[in-house]
Amino acid sequence: xxxxDDAGTTDDPRESxxxxxxxxDPGASRSTLPSIPAPPPWRTFGLAELVExxxxxxxxxxxxxxxxxxxxxxxxxxxxxxxxxxxxxxxxVNAALLLRRPLMVTGPPGTGxxxxxxxxxxELGLGPVLRWGITSRSTLKEGLYEYDVLGRLHxxxxxxxxxxxxxxxxxxxxxxxxxRLGPLGDALLPRRRPRVxxxxxxxxxxxxxxxxxxxxxxxxxxxxxxxRRSATSPVAVRGEDGKTEVWVHDGRVLCAEFPLVIMxxxxxxxxxxxxxxxxxxxxxxxPNRHRLREIVQEHIAEPYDREAVEQVLKGFDELVESGRxxxxxxxxxxxxxRLEAQLGPQHFDILRETVLHPLSGG
Numbered sequence: 001x002x003x004x005d006d007a008g009t010t011d012d013p014r015e016s017x018x019x020x021x022x023x024x025d026p027g028a029s030r031s032t033l034p035s036i037p038a039p040p041p042w043r044t045f046g047l048a049e050l051v052e053x054x055x056x057x058x059x060x061x062x063x064x065x066x067x068x069x070x071x072x073x074x075x076x077x078x079x080x081x082x083x084x085x086x087x088x089x090x091x092x093v094n095a096a097l098l099l100r101r102p103l104m105v106t107g108p109p110g111t112g113x114x115x116x117x118x119x120x121x122x123e124l125g126l127g128p129v130l131r132w133g134i135t136s137r138s139t140l141k142e143g144l145y146e147y148d149v150l151g152r153l154h155x156x157x158x159x160x161x162x163x164x165x166x167x168x169x170x171x172x173x174x175x176x177x178x179x180r181l182g183p184l185g186d187a188l189l190p191r192r193r194p195r196v197x198x199x200x201x202x203x204x205x206x207x208x209x210x211x212x213x214x215x216x217x218x219x220x221x222x223x224x225x226x227x228r229r230s231a232t233s234p235v236a237v238r239g240e241d242g243k244t245e246v247w248v249h250d251g252r253v254l255c256a257e258f259p260l261v262i263m264x265x266x267x268x269x270x271x272x273x274x275x276x277x278x279x280x281x282x283x284x285x286x287p288n289r290h291r292l293r294e295i296v297q298e299h300i301a302e303p304y305d306r307e308a309v310e311q312v313l314k315g316f317d318e319l320v321e322s323g324r325x326x327x328x329x330x331x332x333x334x335x336x337x338r339l340e341a342q343l344g345p346q347h348f349d350i351l352r353e354t355v356l357h358p359l360s361g362g
Contacts, residue, residue, distance in 0.1 A: 045220035083119035107284030110327020227251030
C-alpha cells in the first residue's frame with residue numbers, strides 16, 4: 001500500500017526487495033513464519049550447537065499469544081500498532097536485515113524509535129524484543145550476562161554448615177544456576193532466526209561502551225570466563241527472561257544468525273569513526289500532518305468525532321509552529337482526552353496545559 005503526503009503525492013512506495021514493510025495487520029494470524037534471507041558470507045559466524053528447535057518455536061508462539069508492544073514500551077503486553085514510516089525508514093531497516101549490520105536510529109523524543117523495533121519483531125515473527133536500556137553506568141558485561149557470585153558463595157557456605165542436601169531457592173551446585181544472560185548475550189545465542197535487540201538511548205552511555213561493543217558486533221559472540229574455567233561443558237544457564245534454560249558450550253556463545261540490533265539516540269553525542277563505519281544510520285524526523293493523522297487513527301477506535309480530532313491536530317500544529325517541542329504520543333493523549341472527556345474546542349487550554357506541555361525547558 002502506498003501512503004500519501006499532505007500534497008497527495010506518493011512518498012513511500014513499497015519496494016519488491018523489502019522484507020519488512022510495516023504493513024502487516026498486528027491482529028492478523030500467522031500460519032508460517034516469514035522467510036529471512038541468509039546473511040552475507042562475511043556476517044556468518046557458524047552453525048554449531050544450535051539452540052533447541054522447541055525454544056525457537058516457543059519464541060514465535062509467545063509473540064502470537066502475547067500481543068506485541070505499544071509505542072515506546074517494547075516490553076509491554078498491549079496490542080501492537082502498525083509502524084507508519086517513510087521510504088527511507090523501510091530502506092534502512094531492510095538494509096540492516098540483509099547486511100546484518102546494527103542500525104542507529106536518531107530523532108526527537110516520541111518519533112517512534114522504540115516502536116520500530118517492536119514492529120519489525122512482530123511482523124517477521126522474531127519473538128518479543130530484547131531491550132537493553134542504557135545509563136551512564138552501563139557496561140558491556142551487563143549487556144552480556146550477570147553472575148551472582150555472592151549468591152553462589154552464600155549457598156556454598158550454607159551447604160557446608162547444613163549439609164549437601166540443602167538447596168536454597170531451588171539452586172544447586174552448578175555455576176550455571178547463578179548465571180543469567182543479558183539482552184545482548186541472549187540475542188547472540190545460536191538460533192536459526194535472528195532476534196531483535198533494542199539498545200535504548202546509547203548516547204547516555206559511558207564514552208567507552210560504544211567502542212566496547214565493536215568486538216562483539218564483529219565477532220558475533222563472546223566468552224563467559226567463569227564457564228571457560230569450569231571443568232563441565234556444556235552448562236545450562238538462564239536466558240534473559242530468567243526462566244528459559246539454554247546451554248553454553250565451552251564457555252563461549254557464538255551466534256548463528258546475527259540479530260537485528262537497533263540502537264536509539266537523541267543525537268546528543270558523536271560516535272567514533274570506527275563505530276560509525278560498522279553501523280547504518282537512520283534519522284527520524286517529526287511526522288507531517290498527514291502522517292500524524294494516520295498515527296492517531298491507529299490508536300483511536302472507530303467510530304470517533306473526526307471534527308474534534310482535526311481541531312486537536314490543528315492546535316497541535318500551531319503549538320509546534322510556535323516553537324513548542326512536542327511528540328506524537330502527546331498528540332494521541334490529547335485526542336484521547338478530548339474525546340473521552342467530551343471537551344469542546346473552547347477547552348483546548350486544558351489540553352495545552354495538561355498533556356501538550358513542552359518537552360524542552362523547565
